[in-house]
Amino acid sequence: MLETISTTRAHGGTQGVYRHTSTATGTPMEFSVFVPDHEEGARLPVVFYLSGLTCTQANVTEKGEFRRACSELGLIFVAPDTSPRGEGVPDDAEGAYDFGLGAGFYVNATEAPFDKHYRMRDYIEEELPALIAAEFPADMQRQSIMGHSMGGHGALTIALRNPERFKAVSAFAPIVAPIDVPWGQKALAGYLGEDRAAWREYDACALVTDGARVPDILIDQGTDDNFLHDQLHPHLFEEACAQAGQPFTLRMQEGYDHSYYFISTFMADHLEWHAVRLG
Amino acid sequence: MLETISTTRAHGGTQGVYRHTSTATGTPMEFSVFVPDHEEGARLPVVFYLSGLTCTQANVTEKGEFRRACSELGLIFVAPDTSPRGEGVPDDAEGAYDFGLGAGFYVNATEAPFDKHYRMRDYIEEELPALIAAEFPADMQRQSIMGHSMGGHGALTIALRNPERFKAVSAFAPIVAPIDVPWGQKALAGYLGEDRAAWREYDACALVTDGARVPDILIDQGTDDNFLHDQLHPHLFEEACAQAGQPFTLRMQEGYDHSYYFISTFMADHLEWHAVRLG
Numbered sequence: 001m002l003e004t005i006s007t008t009r010a011h012g013g014t015q016g017v018y019r020h021t022s023t024a025t026g027t028p029m030e031f032s033v034f035v036p037d038h039e040e041g042a043r044l045p046v047v048f049y050l051s052g053l054t055c056t057q058a059n060v061t062e063k064g065e066f067r068r069a070c071s072e073l074g075l076i077f078v079a080p081d082t083s084p085r086g087e088g089v090p091d092d093a094e095g096a097y098d099f100g101l102g103a104g105f106y107v108n109a110t111e112a113p114f115d116k117h118y119r120m121r122d123y124i125e126e127e128l129p130a131l132i133a134a135e136f137p138a139d140m141q142r143q144s145i146m147g148h149s150m151g152g153h154g155a156l157t158i159a160l161r162n163p164e165r166f167k168a169v170s171a172f173a174p175i176v177a178p179i180d181v182p183w184g185q186k187a188l189a190g191y192l193g194e195d196r197a198a199w200r201e202y203d204a205c206a207l208v209t210d211g212a213r214v215p216d217i218l219i220d221q222g223t224d225d226n227f228l229h230d231q232l233h234p235h236l237f238e239e240a241c242a243q244a245g246q247p248f249t250l251r252m253q254e255g256y257d258h259s260y261y262f263i264s265t266f267m268a269d270h271l272e273w274h275a276v277r278l279g
Numbered sequence: 280m281l282e283t284i285s286t287t288r289a290h291g292g293t294q295g296v297y298r299h300t301s302t303a304t305g306t307p308m309e310f311s312v313f314v315p316d317h318e319e320g321a322r323l324p325v326v327f328y329l330s331g332l333t334c335t336q337a338n339v340t341e342k343g344e345f346r347r348a349c350s351e352l353g354l355i356f357v358a359p360d361t362s363p364r365g366e367g368v369p370d371d372a373e374g375a376y377d378f379g380l381g382a383g384f385y386v387n388a389t390e391a392p393f394d395k396h397y398r399m400r401d402y403i404e405e406e407l408p409a410l411i412a413a414e415f416p417a418d419m420q421r422q423s424i425m426g427h428s429m430g431g432h433g434a435l436t437i438a439l440r441n442p443e444r445f446k447a448v449s450a451f452a453p454i455v456a457p458i459d460v461p462w463g464q465k466a467l468a469g470y471l472g473e474d475r476a477a478w479r480e481y482d483a484c485a486l487v488t489d490g491a492r493v494p495d496i497l498i499d500q501g502t503d504d505n506f507l508h509d510q511l512h513p514h515l516f517e518e519a520c521a522q523a524g525q526p527f528t529l530r531m532q533e534g535y536d537h538s539y540y541f542i543s544t545f546m547a548d549h550l551e552w553h554a555v556r557l558g
Contacts, residue, residue, distance in 0.1 A: 010540035065344050261289035
C-alpha cells in the first residue's frame with residue numbers, strides 16, 4: 001500500500017513523496033517520484049537515482065535540479081532513501097555517518113544484527129521497481145540508474161549485476177572500489193563480514209574485472225572533491241574498465257566539489273545522456 | 280569588511296556565501312552571491328533576490344535553480360537575509376514566524392524596540408548595493424530586483440520607490456497590498472506604529488496609486504497557493520496598475536503552490552525577462 005505524503009506541481013509535472021511498508025527491509029520506506037505531464041495512457045522511461053551517505057530522498061528532490069530536464073525529456077525520476085530507518089533498526093555503534101542509518105550501501109547484509117533490515121539490494125533491485133511499475137505510468141522496458149558517491153557505487157554495482165534491466169548507468173563522484181577504501185571497508189565488513197570474497201559483487205571494479213559488462217558508463221568527478229584521493233579513486237575504475245574492455249567515460253570537472261552544487265550542475269547532462277539510451 | 284563563509288564552483292560560476300557587519304542593522308548579516316565565469320575586467324548586471332517569511336539566503340541559494348540561467352545569461356545573483364539576527368535583536372513577542380526574525384518586511388522600523396536593528400530598507404537600498412559594487416564584478420548601471428512573497432513585496436516597493444536604480448522588477452506570489460492583509464497589518468503596525476499614512480510607502484498598491492511608476496512588472500502566481508486568497512490578492516495590484524496606467528503582467532500558474540517548487544519552475548523565465556531589460 002502506497003501512502004502519498006505530498007504531491008506538488010513543479011516544472012510541468014508532479015513531484016510526489018511517498019511512503020510504504022517494505023517487505024525487503026521490514027520498515028516503512030520513503031521515496032520521491034517526479035512524473036512529467038504526459039498523454040493519458042502514455043508510459044514514460046524511468047531513471048532511478050541513488051543518494052549518498054547521510055542523505056534521504058529529500059536532498060536530491062530539493063537540490064538536484066532534475067525536474068526541468070526530466071520534463072523536457074519525458075523521464076520519470078525515482079529517488080529512494082539510503083537505508084532502512086525506524087524503531088528496531090540498528091545503527092553504527094558510535095553513531096558515525098558512514099555506517100548504519102543513511103549508509104545502507106545498497107547491499108543485502110548477512111551479519112547480525114544488520115541482516116534483518118539492511119536489505120537495500122533487494123529493495124532497489126526487486127521491490128521498488130515492482131512498486132513503480134504498479135503505481136506510476138512507467139515503461140519498465142526503459143529503465144536507467146544513476147547515483148552520487150555511495151549512491152554512485154549503488155548505481156554502478158546494481159547496473160553491472162543487472163545489465164538486462166538498465167539501458168544506461170551514470171554516476172557523480174562514485175565510490176568505485178569499496179574493497180580498497182575506508183568507507184567501503186567499514187561498510188562491507190560490517191554488513192557482510194570479513195570474508196572479502198563476498199564483497200566482490202558489491203565493488204564496481206571487481207565486478208568489471210570479474211566479467212560484468214554494460215554498454216557504457218558515464219562518470220563526472222570534481223577535481224576539488226574532498227573525498228577524491230581517499231575514498232573515490234575513479235582512476236581505479238578507469239584502469240579496470242580499460243583492462244576489461246568496458247566502455248567508460250570519465251569527465252574530471254575542474255574546481256567542482258562533492259556537493260549538490262556539483263551534482264546539480266551536471267544533472268541535466270546526465271539525464272540527456274540517459275534519454276538518448278532510453279530511446 | 281567582507282568575510283567569505285564559503286565559495287563553491289557551480290554551473291560554470293562561483294556560488295559564494297558572505298558575512299559582514301552591517302551599519303544599517305547594527306548586526307552581522309549574511310548573503311549569497313553567484314558570479315558566472317566572465318572575462319577579466321568584465322562587469323556583469325546584478326539581480327537582487329529578496330526572500331520570503333522564515334527564509335535566510337540559504338533557501339533560494341539551495342533550491343532556487345537560478346545558477347544555470349544566470350550563467351547562460353551572464354547575471355550576478357545576490358540573495359540577502361530577510362531580517363537582522365543575533366543577540367539583542369528583538370523578535371515577535373510570541374515567537375511567531377510572521378514578525379521579527381526572518382520577517383523584516385524590508386522596512387525601516389520606527390517603533391521601539393524594533394527601530395534599532397530592523398532597518399532592512401536602508402540595508403537593501405543603500406548598504407548592500409554599495410558593498411556589491413565594491414566587492415564584486417558588478418555593473419551597477421544594470422541592476423534589477425525580484426522576490427518571493429514578503430520578498431516580492433520588498434522587490435516591488437523598493438523598485439517603485441527607486442525607479443532610476445532598477446531596469447526590471449518581478450515577483451513570485453508577492454504580498455502586493457500589505458495594508459489590507461493580516462501579514463502586512465501585523466508587520467506594518469509592529470514596525471511603523473498605527474499611523475497608516477506611514478504604511479503607504481511600503482505597499483505596492485498604494486505606491487502605484489500614489490503615482491510611482493516603473494517600465495513594467497512581471498508577477499507569477501500559483502493558483503494552488505495556500506496564501507492566495509488571504510494574504511496575496513494579486514488582483515488588487517492588477518486593479519491598481521490598470522487604474523494608474525502602470526504596465527503589468529500577471530501570470531496565474533495553474534496548480535502551482537507557494538513553495539520553491541513553484542519558484543524554481545519559473546526562475547529561468549524571470550531571469551530571461553530581466554536579462555532582456557538589463558541589456
